[in-house]
Amino acid sequence: AVVSATHPLADQIRQDKRVLLVRSPLDALQILAAFYRERIYSKILCITGSNGKTIVKDMISRIFVNSDHIASPGSYNGQLGLPLSILAADRDVELGIFEVGVSEPGEMERLAAIAKPDFGLLTNIGMAHIAAFGDRREIAKEKCSLFSNIPDDNWILVPDRTQLITQNFKKEDPRIRTFYDDQAPIKVSVKSRDGEGAELLIQSRQANDQYSFRTKTVTQYLLSDFSAAINATFLLGKPLHQIAAFLDGYEPRPTRMEIWTSKNGLRIINDSHSADPISVGAALQAASDLHEANANSAAKDRKLVFAFAGMAGLNEFAQDTHQQVGKLAADIEITHLCIVANNETNIAAQSYLDNNPGGQVIKVNSPSEIRDKLIPLLKGGDTVLYKGARAADMTSAANELIGSISQRCMWIDLAAIRENVAQIRRRASGAKFMAMLKALSYGTELERIGYWASSLGIDSLGVSSCAEGISLRQSGFTGDIYVFLSYSHDFTNLATYRLTPIVYSKTLARAFIQSGEHLKTSLPVHLKIDTGMHRLGVDPAEVLEVAHQIRESRYINLTGVCTHLACADAQEQDDFTHAQLDTFDDCLTLLRDNKFDGLIRHAANTAAAIRIPRAAYDMVRVGVGLYGIYPSACVAKELDLTLAVAVTSVIVDLKEIKPGDAVGYSRGFVADVPMRVACVPFGYDDGLPWKLTGSNRVGGGYVLINGVRAPVVGRVSMDQSLVDITNIPTAQIGDEVLIYGLRHGAMLRPEDVASQSETIPHELLIRVGSRVQRIFLAS
Numbered sequence: 001a002v003v004s005a006t007h008p009l010a011d012q013i014r015q016d017k018r019v020l021l022v023r024s025p026l027d028a029l030q031i032l033a034a035f036y037r038e039r040i041y042s043k044i045l046c047i048t049g050s051n052g053k054t055i056v057k058d059m060i061s062r063i064f065v066n067s068d069h070i071a072s073p074g075s076y077n078g079q080l081g082l083p084l085s086i087l088a089a090d091r092d093v094e095l096g097i098f099e100v101g102v103s104e105p106g107e108m109e110r111l112a113a114i115a116k117p118d119f120g121l122l123t124n125i126g127m128a129h130i131a132a133f134g135d136r137r138e139i140a141k142e143k144c145s146l147f148s149n150i151p152d153d154n155w156i157l158v159p160d161r162t163q164l165i166t167q168n169f170k171k172e173d174p175r176i177r178t179f180y181d182d183q184a185p186i187k188v189s190v191k192s193r194d195g196e197g198a199e200l201l202i203q204s205r206q207a208n209d210q211y212s213f214r215t216k217t218v219t220q221y222l223l224s225d226f227s228a229a230i231n232a233t234f235l236l237g238k239p240l241h242q243i244a245a246f247l248d249g250y251e252p253r254p255t256r257m258e259i260w261t262s263k264n265g266l267r268i269i270n271d272s273h274s275a276d277p278i279s280v281g282a283a284l285q286a287a288s289d290l291h292e293a294n295a296n297s298a299a300k301d302r303k304l305v306f307a308f309a310g311m312a313g314l315n316e317f318a319q320d321t322h323q324q325v326g327k328l329a330a331d332i333e334i335t336h337l338c339i340v341a342n343n344e345t346n347i348a349a350q351s352y353l354d355n356n357p358g359g360q361v362i363k364v365n366s367p368s369e370i371r372d373k374l375i376p377l378l379k380g381g382d383t384v385l386y387k388g389a390r391a392a393d394m395t396s397a398a399n400e401l402i403g404s405i406s407q408r409c410m411w412i413d414l415a416a417i418r419e420n421v422a423q424i425r426r427r428a429s430g431a432k433f434m435a436m437l438k439a440l441s442y443g444t445e446l447e448r449i450g451y452w453a454s455s456l457g458i459d460s461l462g463v464s465s466c467a468e469g470i471s472l473r474q475s476g477f478t479g480d481i482y483v484f485l486s487y488s489h490d491f492t493n494l495a496t497y498r499l500t501p502i503v504y505s506k507t508l509a510r511a512f513i514q515s516g517e518h519l520k521t522s523l524p525v526h527l528k529i530d531t532g533m534h535r536l537g538v539d540p541a542e543v544l545e546v547a548h549q550i551r552e553s554r555y556i557n558l559t560g561v562c563t564h565l566a567c568a569d570a571q572e573q574d575d576f577t578h579a580q581l582d583t584f585d586d587c588l589t590l591l592r593d594n595k596f597d598g599l600i601r602h603a604a605n606t607a608a609a610i611r612i613p614r615a616a617y618d619m620v621r622v623g624v625g626l627y628g629i630y631p632s633a634c635v636a637k638e639l640d641l642t643l644a645v646a647v648t649s650v651i652v653d654l655k656e657i658k659p660g661d662a663v664g665y666s667r668g669f670v671a672d673v674p675m676r677v678a679c680v681p682f683g684y685d686d687g688l689p690w691k692l693t694g695s696n697r698v699g700g701g702y703v704l705i706n707g708v709r710a711p712v713v714g715r716v717s718m719d720q721s722l723v724d725i726t727n728i729p730t731a732q733i734g735d736e737v738l739i740y741g742l743r744h745g746a747m748l749r750p751e752d753v754a755s756q757s758e759t760i761p762h763e764l765l766i767r768v769g770s771r772v773q774r775i776f777l778a779s
Contacts, residue, residue: 001018001019001020002019002020002022002025002028002029003019003020003021003022003025004021004022004023004024004025005021005022005023007021026079026080029080029083029084029087030079030083030110030114032083032087033082033083033084033086033087033114034113034114034116036086036087036089037086037096037114037115037116038116040086040089040091040092040093041086041089041092041093041094041095041096042092042093042094042095043094043095043096043118043119044095044096044097044098044115044116044117044118044119045060045095045096045097045098045117045118045119045120045121045232045236046098046099046100046115046117046119046120046121046146046147047060047097047098047099047100047120047121047123048099048100048101048102048108048120048121048122048123048143048146049121049122049123049124049125049126049143050123050124050125050126050139050143050276050278051123051124051126051274051276051278051279052123052124052224052225052228052279053075053077053099053100053101053123054072054074054075054099054273055222055225055252056099056121056123056225056228056229056232057071057072057097057098057099058071058476059225059226059229059230059247059250060097060229060232060233061097061476061478062246062247062250062474062476063229063230063233063238063242063243063246063247064095064097064233064236064238065246065473065474065497065498066473066496066497066498067094067095068093068094068095068498069093069094069095069096069097069478070085070088070089070093070095070096070097070478071085071096071097071098071476071478072085072097072098072099073085073088073454073455074452074454074455075099075101075273076099076455077098077099077100077101078101078102078103078107078111079107079110079111081101082098082100082111082114082115083114085098086098086114086115088454090459095236098115100112100115100146102142102143105133105138105142106142107142108142108143108145108146109145111146112145112146112148112149115146116149117146117147117150118150118151118154119150119154119155119156119157119232119235119236120146120147120150120155120156120157121156121157121158121228121232122143122144122147122156122157122158122159122165123159123224123225123228124159124224124278125139125140125143125164125165126139126276126277126278126279136164137164137167140164140165140167140168141168144165144168144169145168147169147175150175151175152174152175153174154175155175155176155177155235156169156173156175156176156177157177157178157179157228157231157232157235158176158177158178158179159178159179159180159181159224159228160178160180160181161176161178161181161183177231177235179227179228179230179231179232180224180227180228184205184227184231185204185205185206185231185234185235186202186203186204186205186227186230186231186234186240187202187203187205188200188201188202188223188226188227188230189201189203189223190223191212193289193293194293196216197214197215197216197217197251198214198215198217199212199213199214199215200212200213200214200215200223200226200247202230202240202243202244204240209240210240211240211241211243211244212244213244213245213247213248213249213250214248214249215247215248215249215250215251216249216250216251216259217251217252217259217286217290222252222286226247230243230247246474258270258271259290260402260773262380262405262406264379264380264381265380265381266378266379266380266381266382266383266384266405267290267291267382267383267384268383268384268386268398268401268402268405269283269286269287269290269383269384269385269386270386270394270395270398270399271283271286271385271386271387272309272386272387272388272390272392272394272395272397272398273390273395274389274390275309275310275311275312275387275388275389275392276311277311277321277324277325279387280308280311280325280387281324281325281328283385283387284306284325284328284329284332284334284385284387285332286385287304287306287332287383287385288304288332288333290383291304291383302381302382302383303335303336303377303378303379303382303383304332304333304334304335304336304382304383304385305334305335305336305337305338305374305377305378305382305383305384305385306329306334306336306337306338306384306385306387307338307339307367307370307374307384307385307386307387307388307394307397307398308325308329308337308338308339308340308345308348308387308388309339309340309345309367309387309388309389309392309394310322310339310340310342310344310345310348310388310389310392311325311344311389312389312391313389314344318343318344318347319344319347322344322345322347322348322351323347323348323351324351325348325351326347326348326349326350326351326352326353326354326355327351327352327354327355329348329352329356329359330351330352330353330354330355330356330359331355333356334352334356334359335359335360336359336360336361336362336377337349337352337359337360337361337362338361338362338363338364338370338373338374339361339362339363339364340364340365340366340367340370340388340392341363341364341365349361349363362374367388367392367393367394367396367397368396368397368400370386370397370400370401371397371400371401371404374401375401375404375405378405384401386398395778396777399775399776399777402773402775403648403736403773403775404650404734406773407649407650407652407681407682408648408649408681408682408686408769408771408772408773409646409647409648409649409772409773409774409775410443410444410645410646410647410648410768410772410773410774410775411645411646411647411648411741411743411775411777412444412445412448412449412627412644412645412774412775412776412777413642413644413645413646413742413777414452414456414644414776414777414778415777415778416627416628416642416643416644417456417626417627417628417644418455418456418457419642420625420626420627420628420641420642420644421433421435421456421457421458421622421626422457423639423640423641424606424609424610424620424622424625424639424641425457425620427609427610427638427639428604428609428613428616428620429613429616431604431609431616431617431618431619431620432459432460432600432618432619432620433457433458433459433460433619433620433622434458434459434460434461434462434482434602434619434620434621434622435449435453435456435458435460435461435462435622435623435626436461436462436463436605436621436622436623437449437450437461437462437463437468437472438462438463438464438468438484438623439464439762439765439766440468440766442623442624442626442627442762442765442766443687443765443766443767443768444627444645444765444774445774445776446463446468446471446472446475447471447472447474447475448475448774448776450471450472450475450476450477451475451476451477452776452778453477453479454477454478454479458479459479459480459619460479460480460481460482460619461477461479461480461481461482462481462482462483462484462621463481463482463483463484464483464484464485465483465485465486466483466486466487466490466493466494466499466501468483469481469483469494469497469499470493470497470499473497473498473499480500481497481498481499481500482499482500482501482502482526483499483500483501483502484502484504484528485502485536486499486501486502486508487508488507488508488511488512488515491511491512491515491516491519491521491523492515492519492521494523495519495521495522495523500523500524500525500526500559500560501523501525501526502525502526502527502528502562503525503526503527503528503538503546503550504528504536504537504538505536505537505538506538506542506545506546506549509525509527509546509549509550509556510549512525512556513549513550513553513555513556516553516554516555516556517553517554517555519555520555521555522555522556522557523555523556523557524557524558524559525550525556525557525558525559525560526558526559526560526561526562526600526602527543527546527547527550527558527560527561527562528561528562528563528564529543529561529562529563529583529584529587530563531563531564531580531581531583531584531587532566532576532579532580532583533563533564533565533566533580535564536564537563537564540583540586540587543587543590543591544590544591544594547591547594547596548594551596558596558599559598559599559600560599560600560601560602561587561588561591561599561600561601562601562602562603563580563583563584563603564603564605565577565580565581565603565604565605565607565608565615566580568604568605568607568608568611568612568615569605569606569607569611569631569632569634569635570632570634571611571634574612577608577612577615578612578614580603581603581612581614581615584603588601600618600619601617601618601619602617602618602619602620602621603615603617604616604617604620604621605620605621605622605623605631606621606622606623606624606625606630606631606635607631607632607635608620609621609622609625610625610635610638610639611634611635611638623762624761624762624765625641626644627643627644627645627765628641628642628643628644628645628742629641629643629645629750629751629761629765630751630761631760631761631762636751642742643741643742643747643749643750644742645741645742645750645765646738646740646741646742646743647687647738647739647740647741647768647772648736648737648738648739648741648743649680649681649682649686649736649737649739650680650681650734650735650736650737651678651679651680651705651725651731651732651733651734651735651737652679652680652681652733653678653679653733654676654677654678654679654725654731654732654733655676655677655678655679656674656675656676656677657671657674657675657676657677658671658674659671659672659673659674660672662714663677663713663714663722664713664714664715664717664722665714665715665717666715668693668695668714668715669694669695669713669714674726675713675724675726676724676725676726676731677713677722677723677724677725678705678710678722678723678725678731678737679720679721679722680703680720680721680722680723680737681719681720682719682720682721682737682739683716683717683718683719683720683721684716684717684718685718685719685769685771686719686768686769686771686772687739687764687767687768687769687772688716688721688739689701689716689753689756689757689759689764689767690715690716691756691757691758691759692712692716692721692753692756692757693712693714693715693716694711694712694713694714695714700712700713701753701756701757702723702748703723703737703738703739703748704737704738704746704748705723705725705728705731705735705736705737705738706728706730706731706735706746707745707746708727708728710723710724710725710728710731710737711723711724712724723737739753740752740753740764750764750765
């Protein structure tokens with residue numbers, strides 16, 4: 001721990017060798033990061049600009065998916081975030097891709113001294129933080145100062161050669177290249193567009209070389225970002241065909257032009273990560289383009305709705321810029337402007353009405369009220385854009401609208417996952433944390449968990465198949481990804497996407513050795529030892545033989561060793577678990593005695609990481625524990641995790657049932673008293689176990705409505721179920737139904753539902769159907 005020397009407890013902890021007392025912990029962190037940058041990174045690309053930094057960084061990282069690189073997690077780009085990004089490397093790195101952001105004059109000098117960029121990219125100069133700088137010229141000066149010491153034989157990529165930018169460099173500066181004018185090395189254009197996205201064309205201006213790829217959304221705003229990323233990666237040596245291949249299928253990450261479309265064509269655009277004049281204008285134009293391209297474009301009276309919480313930090317520019325936003329909303333024919341009312345948004349609303357007298361303005365006091373105002377208005381073919389500064393929490397508001405429209409939702413709370421990671425890491429004495437994301441990340445969504453992994457405190461990821469590993473690498477995760485069930489024919493993809501396979505047999509070891517020698521390609525591997533699970537793993541008696549075979553190979557590198565515990569979640573089986581660990585320790589000693597040094601050791605699953613301290617070794621592997629779910633009751637007694645998932649539906653119909661009336665298929669339930677029954681569109685195809693069926697002879701399961709139990713009556717059907725709400729008189733059509741999880745303070749443990757269904761919570765999660773909308777809560 002690095003602690004301020006003026007901290008009240010400094011004298012008490014002065015003798016603790018784990019604590020460093022310094023004048024300024026932030027200064028110390030930045031000095032350490034600068035030291036690290038010099039020794040770990042061969043070269044660094046720094047990206048700055050008023051907006052678009054994260055999207056461009058993510059695109060570049062995706063293109064470099066098969067190259068040795070590290071990129072900033074999330075939006076880590078400031079005085080704290082940049083040093084943390086640089087310090088995230090645990091090995092020598094060929095290329096660091098870091099975004100850099102400032103909010104006050106003078107900050108860039110410190111950040112430039114830390115990063116010492118070899119190459120630079122400026123996305124744009126907008127009005128973010130203009131109150132602190134005074135005008136755009138000062139913003140441009142501050143941002144361009146990041147590139148002052150880039151060598152003359154390297155490059156600085158800028159949008160164009162306008163005076164606003166070029167005045168910050170020497171005349172005819174040989175380093176300056178452009179990405180969004182006629183001088184750009186690579187031209188990026190829209191080849192075709194439809195309701196699901198667009199096909200982009202990339203062309204070299206100096207060679208007759210062109211390729212196209214599909215993206216799930218495109219706007220003029222994103223076209224600039226694509227141009228920046230594509231030109232940067234081309235200048236860094238990537239050929240056009242690789243750039244097109246790795247960008248194929250790209251879609252913006254959550255809260256950055258994230259688009260959700262209902263089955264009837266209602267489109268919700270969540271671009272609530274930031275709000276400055278450039279990004280607001282671009283988002284409005286994007287919403288208009290997508291609205292026109294909507295498959296339901298022939299529908300009459302389609303509405304284009306703008307939900308707006310205003311722009312912060314503009315000071316004396318606030319009035320003019322909000323007037324401009326209002327006029328633009330009118331110009332692109334926004335039909336309904338929904339504002340979170342304050343002085344600035346009222347100005348935008350008045351400007352909107354002045355330029356569009358027939359427009360409709362809806363005012364709310366907080367983003368949480370938007371949903372209730374919009375639901376009665378919306379239908380298929382409509383488009384809704386959410387925009388506002390991050391602090392306005394428009395992301396949650398957009399998610400609530402999506403959840404209300406979608407009849408089936410799975411909510412994943414990222415803050416809860418982050419806390420669970422921290423809790424388990426502390427329990428495991430600081431061991432590295434591998435998140436096991438098998439079965440599409442336990443039914444949540446593989447790529448999104450992968451995208452957020454670094455910012456959640458996760459060091460590495462584990463999957464079953466090579467295909468899952470590729471998806472995670474393409475999601476932007478740059479840390480280690482371990483593949484636990486790879487095959488010999490996976491070698492090329494494992495090497496291409498920098499995946500580390502777990503070698504579980506002599507046969508697989510020989511196959512990888514032969515592939516490496518044939519392809520002249522190196523591959524790190526971990527060796528799995530069967531210590532008693534008797535599923536996969538090398539027999540302890542053969543461990544040394546296989547390890548020597550790997551070491552003698554020129555291309556296969558043994559970097560770790562692991563085992564799998566069979567009964568860590570069963571307290572009564574602890575003797576067997578410790579016997580497994582004893583066998584593992586014997587193998588580790590044997591390897592160490594034969595000069596196999598520096599191997600990463602791992603054995604603990606969720607249960608062992610929480611219950612058995614000796615199993616932590618160098619790294620723990622956590623699956624359901626990520627989501628605050630316990631594999632057994634004895635594990636639940638050891639650590640208080642936070643439930644991070646909720647599965648919900650809604651009431652769509654109500655019926656009054658008379659005594660003697662049968663409910664559902666096969667007349668399995670017959671009412672003996674008057675009842676009030678609700679129909680819930682959630683059945684076994686959605687993941688509700690059929691065993692929760694309720695009959696007169698056997699009690700079924702239950703759901704929660706307004707925090708009160710509602711028993712399942714009759715058979716669980718394929719896509720709907722019936723529940724008894726006789727004792728919930730306030731229940732009505734549209735009310736949310738909690739199938740299981742934690743939602744708005746009500747909790748129904750997945751473990752309990754699994755027990756009622758005669759299964760385990762792992763299976764309950766992975767059975768959640770594909771039509772259940774996954775919604776991630778990032779706050």
